[in-house]
Amino acid sequence: MANSTAQDQKVLVVDFGAQYGQLIARRVRDLGVYSEIVSCDASADEMKAANPSAIILSGGPASVYADDAPSVDPKVFELGVPVLGFCYGQQIMAVTLGGKVGHTDKGEYGHTDITRTGTSQLLDGTPDEQTVWMSHRDAVSEVPEGFVITSTTANCPVASMEDAERKFFATQFHPEVRHTQYGKRMLENFLFDICGLQATWKMDNIVEQKVAEIREKVGDKRVILGLSGGVDSSVVAALCARAIGKQLTCVFVNHGLLRKDEPEQVEEVFTKQFDVDFVHVHAEERYLKLLEGVTEPEQKRRIIGTQFWKEFFAVAQDLDGVEFLAQGTIYPDIIESGARKTGGKASTIKSHHNLIPFPEGVHFDLIEPLDHFFKDEVRALGTVLGLPDHIVYRQPFPGPGLAIRIIGAVDAEKTEMLKEADAIVREEIDAYNERLFEETGTRNSEHSAWQYFAVLPDVRSVGVMGDERTYQHPIIVRAVESQDAMTADWAKLPYEVLGKISTRIVGEVNGINRVAYDITSKPPATIEWE
Numbered sequence: 163m164a165n166s167t168a169q170d171q172k173v174l175v176v177d178f179g180a181q182y183g184q185l186i187a188r189r190v191r192d193l194g195v196y197s198e199i200v201s202c203d204a205s206a207d208e209m210k211a212a213n214p215s216a217i218i219l220s221g222g223p224a225s226v227y228a229d230d231a232p233s234v235d236p237k238v239f240e241l242g243v244p245v246l247g248f249c250y251g252q253q254i255m256a257v258t259l260g261g262k263v264g265h266t267d268k269g270e271y272g273h274t275d276i277t278r279t280g281t282s283q284l285l286d287g288t289p290d291e292q293t294v295w296m297s298h299r300d301a302v303s304e305v306p307e308g309f310v311i312t313s314t315t316a317n318c319p320v321a322s323m324e325d326a327e328r329k330f331f332a333t334q335f336h337p338e339v340r341h342t343q344y345g346k347r348m349l350e351n352f353l354f355d356i357c358g359l360q361a362t363w364k365m366d367n368i369v370e371q372k373v374a375e376i377r378e379k380v381g382d383k384r385v386i387l388g389l390s391g392g393v394d395s396s397v398v399a400a401l402c403a404r405a406i407g408k409q410l411t412c413v414f415v416n417h418g419l420l421r422k423d424e425p426e427q428v429e430e431v432f433t434k435q436f437d438v439d440f441v442h443v444h445a446e447e448r449y450l451k452l453l454e455g456v457t458e459p460e461q462k463r464r465i466i467g468t469q470f471w472k473e474f475f476a477v478a479q480d481l482d483g484v485e486f487l488a489q490g491t492i493y494p495d496i497i498e499s500g501a502r503k504t505g506g507k508a509s510t511i512k513s514h515h516n517l518i519p520f521p522e523g524v525h526f527d528l529i530e531p532l533d534h535f536f537k538d539e540v541r542a543l544g545t546v547l548g549l550p551d552h553i554v555y556r557q558p559f560p561g562p563g564l565a566i567r568i569i570g571a572v573d574a575e576k577t578e579m580l581k582e583a584d585a586i587v588r589e590e591i592d593a594y595n596e597r598l599f600e601e602t603g604t605r606n607s608e609h610s611a612w613q614y615f616a617v618l619p620d621v622r623s624v625g626v627m628g629d630e631r632t633y634q635h636p637i638i639v640r641a642v643e644s645q646d647a648m649t650a651d652w653a654k655l656p657y658e659v660l661g662k663i664s665t666r667i668v669g670e671v672n673g674i675n676r677v678a679y680d681i682t683s684k685p686p687a688t689i690e691w692e
């Protein structure tokens with residue numbers, strides 16, 4: 163096909179409020195096939211319009227017979243597209259096609275052994291006995307006509323079922339969860355053998371496609387972009403730089419609250435490595451003035467956010483011919499902004515464009531080239547585009563920056579102290595993570611710290627240095643293990659790492675005479691102190 167793209171093959175993941183909804187879409191993409199999440203409220207016609215190559219029905223927390231149980235348009239099974247259902251997805255497939263679902267005596271949660279009961283295209287190449295991940299109380303009690311049972315467990319008569327002729331497959335367990343020993347093999351069987359798809363969704367293929375799309379949309383117009391130093395805006399900038407070069411103006415608003423050396427690194431990358439129009443707005447003094455005496459965390463956030471757009475539009479309004487604003491919106495932002503409060507179903511995609519406070523009379527069309535990419539794909543794109551690791555693998559850092567790590571009022575002296583102490587914390591924990599990587603061969607070792615930084619509280623304590631009494635600030639070291647920041651455990655850093663951080667901070671940073679380690683998890687604490 164002359165104009166075929168990696169998105170021509172598409173798996174639709176129908177979301178029933180699944181705990182693992184995004185995970186299914188990510189697993190499919192990890193195998194090289196593009197996938198999108200749609201709400202279970204979407205009609206079969208709407209799904210057909212998306213031209214799916216396959217449909218996966220996710221799990222979900224409801225019981226199929228509950229009054230407000232989410233269902234799926236029965237015509238989905240008449241589209242002539244292979245369908246695979248997991249957990250609630252299996253149950254909804256069963257009841258929609260004439261089977262039955264009932265309560266089991268005992269639910270099954272966690273690792274469970276299944277026994278295969280015959281040939282199965284979905285389970286092909288996997289052992290007769292294997293461990294899967296279950297999380298259910300209800301289960302299919304009678305399969306619809308045309309289906310055969312392909313595995314069972316001690317408590318669940320239909321652990322999986324299939325109608326190979328119509329290409330309908332389902333499992334009560336979760337193949338997308340890593341604890342399902344052969345889950346990956348089952349997904350591969352479905353995507354490649356059953357649906358005949360090809361693994362074309364690879365980041366190096368996609369760069370050129372995205373570059374072509376940006377060029378076509380922008381033509382000879384200009385694009386403006388607000389660079390924060392974070393991964394998402396940097397990858398959009400690198401992508402637009404590849405597509406349109408100097409037609410892109412990157413505005414970097416320096417609020418003076420980034421970490422040590424970060425502004426210089428951003429400037430270096432986007433002036434030396436990429437050939438774009440780079441504007442460095444030195445707003446440090448203005449931010450300090452606005453934040454003077456402000457102690458309330460939410461007020462700090464408001465001031466910093468509002469001022470960002472003021473600074474940004476002041477530059478934008480002086481540029482001629484700018485028609486587009488590029489943004490680093492990513493797929494989870496879109497899914498989460500569209501998610502319903504009740505049941506958490508990812509509803510039809512809603513744009514959140516109105517979050518940008520355009521001044522009176524100002525308008526730009528938006529370019530959001532990453533709006534269908536997951537975070538790990540954004541990082542992979544960044545690497546393909548040649549961005550340095552310190553940007554691509556940057557740990558999460560809040561937009562309001564160090565202002566919410568200085569407890570109480572922010573001033574220049576405290577900002578400087580915190581920058582120095584924070585640089586030491588990061589240097590020592592980076593080195594520790596690197597040692598773990600050498601020992602374990604993985605960057606996601608369960609003991610590696612995920613986010614780590616210094617906090618400057620608004621208290622002083624007495625110390626003694628040399629023969630002199632000191633009365634100075636402490637530094638709190640915060641380091642957490644987490645996957646997604648929703649929950650976090652404090653990192654069990656070795657004493658010698660903590661000891662070295664303490665000795666270095668007190669020895670090297672003027673004004674600090676004590677170091678403490680925060681040993682609270684989230685919940686009940688949060689990761690940040692403000």
Ligand code: XMP
Nearest residue numbers: 463558559560561562613647684688689690
């Ligand atoms: P908490 O403190 O709520 O943080 O446990 C969860 C994650 O969000 C980051 N964070 C922010 N990011 N603007 C941001 O862009 C903010 O105002 C903000 N507050 C917290 C935090 O660093 C952690 O990764």
